Amino acid sequence: MDEEFRIVDNYLMIRMPTEIDHHKSVNISARADRYILSKKVENVVFDFEHTTFMDSSGIGIIVGRYKKISCFGGKVYAVHTDSRIRRILLLAGVENIVEIME
């Protein structure tokens, strides 16, 4: 059912949807937190491979998860980011808390 969420070692891999807005973000954050709380997850990887649209709600998802795992030494990654996603991450100034990869 939760094929957008996978756990590999202590990494939670989240396949982000095609369009990330406020409507979608509520659900993603809630589901991610269930994994973070219940499973042994230290780090979170956001996979933007299928994402064609993201507004500032996406920043909220990333920063929110970062706050939940960083106090335990966990890290946040953004992978398969196209130039658009990278531009948005940089505009929001989150490059210090997320490791951004193409």
Add this chain to the structure above:
Amino acid sequence: MDEEFRIVDNYLMIRMPTEIDHHKSVNISARADRYILSKKVENVVFDFEHTTFMDSSGIGIIVGRYKKISCFGGKVYAVHTDSRIRRILLLAGVENIVEIME
């Protein structure tokens, strides 16, 4: 320039656009008629390979061209029609004047 229009023997092949509505149809009909009048065109082939939307304006284009060439014994063909296009052609009852092919 006119890569949507090709002449092969005495056939005018028209590559129909993705969306066929009234807005688009005016232009297609006008361009087709320029070929029909100026070149030695007897038959017209409408190619729906790239068409994902058509409303009754498409029927107008086909019937209009049929009227222009049928008196000289010309024929009208519709090719690469998907089930949607065929449904619309049949609903409009033009199967007697157009040869419909998948």
Add this chain to the structure above:
Amino acid sequence: MIEIIDKKDYRKITNEIHLEFAAVSDNESFARMAVSAFITPLNPTLEEVSDVKTAVSEAVTNAIIHGYENRGHVTDRIYMNCELKRDMLEVEIIDRGVGIEDIRRAMEPLFTTRPEMERSGMGFAFMEAFMDDLEVRSEPGQGTVVRMCKKIGMGPWIVGEE
């Protein structure tokens, strides 16, 4: 406008949009995209999306070329109201154009007053074929209201006929 809205039973309405746009032919595709975006949350089949887009395209085109006589003025307005009651879509397309003298005759398949514009006379027939319900009200000199309904999201239960 306010009076009409206040009479509605909003416990039954799950979403609603009103559009007002210029009666220019660029907006035919705009209206189709808008209605298709509106029903997207219902998870409609491709067939249902096509049906609704076709019906809306016919009604909006009619407003532009018949209602406003194809004159392309930005100040001539078309109103499109979309409403969802659960899985029931209702679309209204309204113009303040010339109106229709004889609605019954206008709705006959193949009847058209614009043969010189290559109209096929199949607009109303397509609206009827692709929607569950069609209602046309008109007053010469006042304009025309086309109201259409369709149940959306029949999904896997209905197998499309070829």
Add this chain to the structure above:
Amino acid sequence: MIEIIDKKDYRKITNEIHLEFAAVSDNESFARMAVSAFITPLNPTLEEVSDVKTAVSEAVTNAIIHGYENRGHVTDRIYMNCELKRDMLEVEIIDRGVGIEDIRRAMEPLFTTRPEMERSGMGFAFMEAFMDDLEVRSEPGQGTVVRMCKKIGMGPWIVGEE
């Protein structure tokens, strides 16, 4: 409404739409699709389409969650007016919600009154970054008007920076 429209110089306006929709979060994507369909005839670049969609998404989301406090009532309305003067797009997003006390502070990057909803405070900053011009008017208790402009269809002359 009528007064505003009558004051406009319609010799300069090439297209115009008015949308009114329920302040429910399903309509965030509806608003994006609508504005993107509206500018399609200008042959915009993908970058331009994304910019406009992002800015509209921010403004509509703000109206829903701040203006109407995320309560999801179908009767709470958002108005979106789009206008083209040749290649200049103007979009207005209007709500009749709670309004903004201190607009300057609200527009500061990272400022948000909804940290518990994981708002990043970057909404206005994104609107400014992605559009050419942004103007915000608001009255506490009355609602908020966000007006944005952008020149569309710079096409091949401007090379996108990475």
